[in-house]
Amino acid sequence: MNASLFQPQYGKVQHGTWSTLYRRQRDLLQDKGAGLYLNALDSMTSLTELEIPRVERMAEELTEKTGWSLQIVPGLIPVDDFFALLAQRQFCTSTWVRQPHQLDYLEEPDMFHDTFGHVPPLMNPDFAAFMQRFGEIGVALQGQEQRVLELQRLYWFFVEFGFVEERGVPMAFGAGIMSSHGETQHAWALRDDLRKFTMEGVMTTPFTTTEIQTTYFLIDDISEVIRSLNHWFEGL
Numbered sequence: 001m002n003a004s005l006f007q008p009q010y011g012k013v014q015h016g017t018w019s020t021l022y023r024r025q026r027d028l029l030q031d032k033g034a035g036l037y038l039n040a041l042d043s044m045t046s047l048t049e050l051e052i053p054r055v056e057r058m059a060e061e062l063t064e065k066t067g068w069s070l071q072i073v074p075g076l077i078p079v080d081d082f083f084a085l086l087a088q089r090q091f092c093t094s095t096w097v098r099q100p101h102q103l104d105y106l107e108e109p110d111m112f113h114d115t116f117g118h119v120p121p122l123m124n125p126d127f128a129a130f131m132q133r134f135g136e137i138g139v140a141l142q143g144q145e146q147r148v149l150e151l152q153r154l155y156w157f158f159v160e161f162g163f164v165e166e167r168g169v170p171m172a173f174g175a176g177i178m179s180s181h182g183e184t185q186h187a188w189a190l191r192d193d194l195r196k197f198t199m200e201g202v203m204t205t206p207f208t209t210t211e212i213q214t215t216y217f218l219i220d221d222i223s224e225v226i227r228s229l230n231h232w233f234e235g236l
């Protein structure tokens, strides 16, 4: 934990916003979210609907399970710093929580996105291993603009907006989907129209952060993503 940044205490309204977001999203994901994600979320005692979680407690739970930890950051951070943290099994979270009138739309990720969306998958050993390797490769390719862009596309279409196949059925997985009511409904409506994940496919597909997604990829095996990422890296 970065001792220089502290998590604030929150008021009743903020805790209430958190609980509303959590409950609403957990209900919506019941039949749409990947079991891999939902089981991890439900197993966590530090990340519940009761109140805004304490970053330190979530970090402890993650560390015990997969050796990951959390760093508090003020907002989006430079990509090189982000890669370096991932390489050390550190994920970043902001600590601000949206206002009650912002339940459905945010310009920048808040703590609900950063934790509800991103933390449960890090409880999974395969995904945790992928994220570390992704960070290491990002560090190794620092300053190579085109390569970094390709890695960002992989992150976008897998970590933020990926679907994973479970028992032959595509289930929502990425943090950008899981933490957003509108995105879950939008993505779910397109689930019969997913593109099959390939490293080449995601790395050559542009994305925009300002418009609703039109392309989603379906990953059939997370450990396979690490193998193809390594293969890509070794072939550069």
Ligand SMILES: [Fe+2]
Pocket (backbone or CB within 6 Å): 109, 113, 114, 117, 118, 160, 175, 176
């Ligand atoms: Fe995110």
